[in-house]
Amino acid sequence: QVQLVESGGGLVQAGGSLRLSCAASGGVFDAYDMGWFRQEPGKERDFVARIGFSGGAIVYANSVKGRFTVSRDNAKNTMYLQMDSLKPEDTAVYYCAADMGHGLGYDTSREYGYWGPGTQVTVSS
Numbered sequence: 001q002v003q004l005v006e007s008g009g010g011l012v013q014a015g016g017s018l019r020l021s022c023a024a025s026g027g028v029f030d031a032y033d034m035g036w037f038r039q040e041p042g043k044e045r046d047f048v049a050r051i052g053f054s055g056g057a058i059v060y061a062n063s064v065k066g067r068f069t070v071s072r073d074n075a076k077n078t079m080y081l082q083m084d085s086l087k088p089e090d091t092a093v094y095y096c097a098a099d100m101g102h103g104l105g106y107d108t109s110r111e112y113g114y115w116g117p118g119t120q121v122t123v124s125s
Contacts, residue, residue, distance in 0.1 A: 002027030009119030022096030033099035038092035047107035
């Protein structure tokens with residue numbers, strides 16, 4: 001079983017950048033496609049990006065396309081989310097998770113498991 005822990009969140013001004021990390025332990029990280037999601041208080045967990053097990057098959061939500069970049073380093077058991085040109089509407093708790101292969105679609109949280117505890121990103125205007 002894989003344990004995931006996110007880090008790198010914080011407070012940044014609009015237009016700034018942050019780099020999130022998702023560190024994996026306890027399992028075979030490079031066996032899983034991985035995803036990033038985000039959640040605002042009282043709202044559903046929304047898809048942000050996904051990356052295939054070997055670093056390909058990258059997909060972004062339309063809201064972050066051109067501003068965010070997902071990557072992974074399987075030798076370090078870590079996935080990253082580089083976030084540039086941040087906007088106040090990017091404020092949320094960001095989570096990483098592993099695709100469990102349920103066949104429900106890469107952009108639904110129900111497809112994923114082994115969720116990390118999340119990291120808060122706050123973008124001030």
